Amino acid sequence: MLSPRRKIVNALMLSLTGVCTVFIVGVLFIILGYLFWNGARYLSIDFFTKLPVPIGESGGGMANAIVGSGKLLLLATLIGVPFGFLGGVYLAEFGTGPFPSMVRYMTDLLNGVPSIVIGIFAYSVLVRPMHHFSTLAGGLALGVMMVPIALRTTEEFLRGVPQSLREGAMALGASKARTIATVVIPAAFKGILSGMLLDLARVAGETAPLLFTSLGNNFWSSGWDKPTAALPVMIYQYATSPYDDWHRQAWAAGFVLLALVLAVNVVARLVLARASHAA
Amino acid sequence: MNRLTICAAVATIFASAVPGVAQISLTGAGATFPEPIYTKWFQEYRKVRSDVQINYQGIGSGGGIRGVTEGTVDFGASDGPMSDEQLKAFHDKRGFGVLHFPTVLGAVVPVYNIAGVSAELDFTPEALSGIFLGKITKWDDPAIAKANPKVKLPSADIIVVHRSDASGTTYVWCDYLSKVSDEWKTRVGKSTAVNWPVGLGGSKNEGVAGQVKQSTNSIGYVELIYAMQNKMTFGRVRNSSGTFLKADLASVTAAAAGVEMPDDFRVSITNASGKSAYPIASFTWLLIPEQIEDKQKLAVITGFLKWMLGPGQKLTSALEYAPLPKPVVAKEEKAIAKVHGK
Amino acid sequence: MSSAPITLSRSRSIAARFRAGDEFAYTLTLVCAASIFLVTCLLVYQLWIGANLSRHQFGWDFIFTSTWDPAREIYGAVPFMFGTVVTATVALFISVPIGLGAAIFLSEMALPSISDTLTFLIELLAAVPSVIYGLLGIFLLVPVLEKTVVPLLKSTLGFLPIFSGAFYGVSLFSASIVLSIMIVPFIISVSREVLLAVPVDQREAALSLGATKWETTSQVVVPYAKRGIYGSIFLALARALGETMAVTMVVGNVPKVQASLLAPGDSIASVIANQFTEATSDLYVSALIELGLVLFAITIIINGLARLLILTTGAKVAK
Numbered sequence: 015m016l017s018p019r020r021k022i023v024n025a026l027m028l029s030l031t032g033v034c035t036v037f038i039v040g041v042l043f044i045i046l047g048y049l050f051w052n053g054a055r056y057l058s059i060d061f062f063t064k065l066p067v068p069i070g071e072s073g074g075g076m077a078n079a080i081v082g083s084g085k086l087l088l089l090a091t092l093i094g095v096p097f098g099f100l101g102g103v104y105l106a107e108f109g110t111g112p113f114p115s116m117v118r119y120m121t122d123l124l125n126g127v128p129s130i131v132i133g134i135f136a137y138s139v140l141v142r143p144m145h146h147f148s149t150l151a152g153g154l155a156l157g158v159m160m161v162p163i164a165l166r167t168t169e170e171f172l173r174g175v176p177q178s179l180r181e182g183a184m185a186l187g188a189s190k191a192r193t194i195a196t197v198v199i200p201a202a203f204k205g206i207l208s209g210m211l212l213d214l215a216r217v218a219g220e221t222a223p224l225l226f227t228s229l230g231n232n233f234w235s236s237g238w239d240k241p242t243a244a245l246p247v248m249i250y251q252y253a254t255s256p257y258d259d260w261h262r263q264a265w266a267a268g269f270v271l272l273a274l275v276l277a278v279n280v281v282a283r284l285v286l287a288r289a290s291h292a293a
Numbered sequence: 294m295n296r297l298t299i300c301a302a303v304a305t306i307f308a309s310a311v312p313g314v315a316q317i318s319l320t321g322a323g324a325t326f327p328e329p330i331y332t333k334w335f336q337e338y339r340k341v342r343s344d345v346q347i348n349y350q351g352i353g354s355g356g357g358i359r360g361v362t363e364g365t366v367d368f369g370a371s372d373g374p375m376s377d378e379q380l381k382a383f384h385d386k387r388g389f390g391v392l393h394f395p396t397v398l399g400a401v402v403p404v405y406n407i408a409g410v411s412a413e414l415d416f417t418p419e420a421l422s423g424i425f426l427g428k429i430t431k432w433d434d435p436a437i438a439k440a441n442p443k444v445k446l447p448s449a450d451i452i453v454v455h456r457s458d459a460s461g462t463t464y465v466w467c468d469y470l471s472k473v474s475d476e477w478k479t480r481v482g483k484s485t486a487v488n489w490p491v492g493l494g495g496s497k498n499e500g501v502a503g504q505v506k507q508s509t510n511s512i513g514y515v516e517l518i519y520a521m522q523n524k525m526t527f528g529r530v531r532n533s534s535g536t537f538l539k540a541d542l543a544s545v546t547a548a549a550a551g552v553e554m555p556d557d558f559r560v561s562i563t564n565a566s567g568k569s570a571y572p573i574a575s576f577t578w579l580l581i582p583e584q585i586e587d588k589q590k591l592a593v594i595t596g597f598l599k600w601m602l603g604p605g606q607k608l609t610s611a612l613e614y615a616p617l618p619k620p621v622v623a624k625e626e627k628a629i630a631k632v633h634g635k
Numbered sequence: 636m637s638s639a640p641i642t643l644s645r646s647r648s649i650a651a652r653f654r655a656g657d658e659f660a661y662t663l664t665l666v667c668a669a670s671i672f673l674v675t676c677l678l679v680y681q682l683w684i685g686a687n688l689s690r691h692q693f694g695w696d697f698i699f700t701s702t703w704d705p706a707r708e709i710y711g712a713v714p715f716m717f718g719t720v721v722t723a724t725v726a727l728f729i730s731v732p733i734g735l736g737a738a739i740f741l742s743e744m745a746l747p748s749i750s751d752t753l754t755f756l757i758e759l760l761a762a763v764p765s766v767i768y769g770l771l772g773i774f775l776l777v778p779v780l781e782k783t784v785v786p787l788l789k790s791t792l793g794f795l796p797i798f799s800g801a802f803y804g805v806s807l808f809s810a811s812i813v814l815s816i817m818i819v820p821f822i823i824s825v826s827r828e829v830l831l832a833v834p835v836d837q838r839e840a841a842l843s844l845g846a847t848k849w850e851t852t853s854q855v856v857v858p859y860a861k862r863g864i865y866g867s868i869f870l871a872l873a874r875a876l877g878e879t880m881a882v883t884m885v886v887g888n889v890p891k892v893q894a895s896l897l898a899p900g901d902s903i904a905s906v907i908a909n910q911f912t913e914a915t916s917d918l919y920v921s922a923l924i925e926l927g928l929v930l931f932a933i934t935i936i937i938n939g940l941a942r943l944l945i946l947t948t949g950a951k952v953a954k
Binding site for chain 3: 355356359378379382450452457458459467481482483484485486487488489492493494495496503504507508
Binding site for chain 1: 656657659660661663664665666667668669670671672674675676677678681682685732733734736737739740741743744745753756757758759760761763764765766767769770771773775816819823845847848849850853873876877878879880903904907908911924927930931934935937938
């Protein structure tokens with residue numbers, strides 16, 4: 015029979031796990047709430063349309079940082095997604111033997127490289143030879159950061175597609191390439207897509223690699239070979255300043271950045287949810 | 294409208310987010326000390342030449358020196374002059390030299406946050422060096438109390454705050470301490486970053502100011518304007534003539550007045566002689582490469598330097614920067630000719 | 636006739652295979668995978684040559700010296716290695732029990748719909764940018780620590796050397812707490828996945844033998860999912876070791892090794908971020924790059940340990 019001690023331990027430990035969950039969710043709500051309260055309050059049209067103004071003057075905004083972040087993330091996606099995706103296809107569909115295992119190991123290492131070191135890498139490879147800071151260098155750094163997770167996600171979801179689907183297609187006479195392209199990838203597509211969106215969301219908040227690559231800009235940045243402002247960097251600069259107006263802008267920028275990241279997450283989830291309903 | 298057109302439109306918008314006149318863009322980076330006046334200047338200069346965009350980022354004097362040496366920025370800015378080794382490194386890397394152009398004068402002040410004290414404290418050189426060496430550890434230490442007989446100092450531990458990043462502000466502060474304290478000179482030295490005997494680190498002027506504001510019974514050093522903008526209490530420092538002086542435009546310009554300006558403009562004015570000279574003052578310099586290949590950029594830089602020495606100097610006082618003394622301005626105007634094209 | 640299975644593609648001629656796109660697909664994906672491999676090698680190579688000056692100057696002393704003196708050009712990695720490892724370790728100490736607890740709740744206790752919603756919310760924590768964690772660290776966490784948590788800690792556990800000394804807000808402790816919040820979503824998300832994947836019959840078998848729910852969970856389900864849980868911990872650890880912005884804003888930026896967690900410290904990623912753009916001399920830059928190399932090496936070692944652990948404990952990762 016169940017001794018009282020075992021009953022108590024059971025109840026205690028299980029409620030502790032509930033406490034842990036409540037604690038974590040509580041922290042999240044504090045973070046979201048604080049940002050909303052301090053950031054959303056100070057959002058204005060100026061924020062989205064004006065350029066930053068010199069220290070001490072008021073009325074500036076972060077329009078160039080919003081566009082700058084957009085450009086950087088576009089470039090990061092163009093670099094990170096194809097390489098990550100196709101690399102993942104390789105590992106999942108053709109991946110036995112020493113070389114694929116090496117690639118997997120190297121990708122895991124790349125995943126563990128701190129963003130700041132990726133920034134230094136992009137500085138030596140692009141900024142120094144080109145003799146200027148640029149959006150291109152920033153986009154490259156972010157793109158390299160995207161690759162490991164894109165690759166892992168693709169590989170995991172492709173592996174999750176049942177072998178029977180592949181065999182069925184091949185039994186019908188399809189080549190391996192055709193099978194992958196028309197059967198396997200579509201089956202895993204929604205999962206891969208949501209993984210890519212999450213990857214993008216994470217990279218959107220990265221500051222360190224941008225410090226040595228896109229530097230910062232008080233003006234609009236045209237083209238791809240000039241320094242550019244970016245939201246995470248502005249948040250860092252403004253937040254560590256003693257100016258109240260800049261603090262408010264930093265919170266507002268933080269809120270905007272987080273809202274964008276949340277929006278991307280929600281889209282990713284909805285897409286995934288619809289996919290699993292359809293499956 | 295099909296997707297391709299939309300993509301093309303978006304791409305075009307992204308690629309050319311600048312309306313109007315074709316812009317000549319320059320990038321400069323370096324000292325945070327003069328960042329307020331530089332950003333003001335570069336904004337004002339657009340009224341003179343609306344086709345010029347000079348983007349200045351205050352990443353620190355060391356970053357400015359490195360950036361201009363490696364050529365990743367068009368010009369640099371530093372609160373401390375480049376050393377002989379750095380000049381040589383520049384010459385080795387680029388094949389030509391780099392010129393220093395003083396722009397304004399600034400000062401570094403001791404800021405503090407002491408429980409119950411709102412008065413202006415007087416600091417002797419011994420007090421400042423002792424505190425930052427970690428030898429004076431309490432606020433009511435006689436070295437501090439003797440100079441402030443009317444102030445009730447608490448018997449609390451002193452929290453020292455310094456820069457965690459390399460910076461010209463640190464260079465000026467350490468340059469002063471090296472001149473007034475032999476122990477500082479031998480034990481710590483002067484550089485844009487040093488091995489601090491004690492204290493917490495704050496990133497940039499902003500970080501130090503913020504940390505001091507947040508920690509009771511703390512002391513740090515920031516550039517004058519940040520202390521004023523942030524309404525921080527800062528102390529007076531005793532100069533070489535024995536007078537306790539508060540940093541302001543007059544006392545800073547007085548520090549520059551009695552100095553013999555060398556041809557390359559690299560000179561230190563800390564602990565200057567003169568009754569009304571504030572002891573922790575410094576020029577801040579723009580670092581301009583001797584040779585600028587791009588003709589347009591060359592014209593912009595020489596044009597800006599001329600403007601800076603004229604109308605630009607008139608904008609300095611409003612932001613609490615001391616303007617350059619007239620003999621220095623004259624000497625610099627002649628030096629602009631040294632900047633040439635290929 | 637042959638004993639090996641004949642795949643459709645192998646039985647065709649090269650031309651036919653090419654037309655079918657197999658070779659193309661193989662080559663294209665191989666090229667991408669190889670590029671990733673090459674880029675990582677290039678990265679390590681760049682770090683290696685960037686660190687040359689410093690390596691030749693200091694040799695192995697670099698990882699044994701605790702001085703970081705740019706004025707005298709003496710550089711040592713010890714305070715930063717210490718800070719990196721300590722903050723990451725303490726962060727794990729905090730986040731693993733809490734994360735695992737929450738993962739257990741979400742997989743074993745909660746209704747599926749609630750579990751899904753809560754997991755979605757918790758995963759959002761991973762999406763919050765690092766800079767914002769730093770901001771919240773300065774404005775929210777540090778005051779709370781100063782006023783409530785640390786006095787409580789000192790009054791109860793103050794005799795321990797790790798909680799000795801004055802507390803100024805910014806410290807290794809504050810950085811560890813911020814890190815723990817940042818990494819807990821990884822532990823929860825992955826652990827929950829592997830716990831859910833444990834076959835139902837394992838649980839039923841234990842319950843039918845008279846075990847309580849907790850006993851089932853702790854003695855059957857969790858051990859079954861051990862490998863995956865370890866994996867989540869190493870994933871979290873990797874993020875903690877490399878985290879930059881949030882740490883640099885709350886760690887105090889003092890390159891000294893001190894016994895107390897309440898003292899300010901510094902980490903490798905944090906000092907590189909603070910000093911790289913401002914480093915002037917070539918040796919200074921080289922020393923910072925060598926720090927990056929050291930961190931890379933620490934990451935490799937951790938990864939290696941992870942794989943060793945998984946290998947030696949035998950069974951495959953529960954998926």
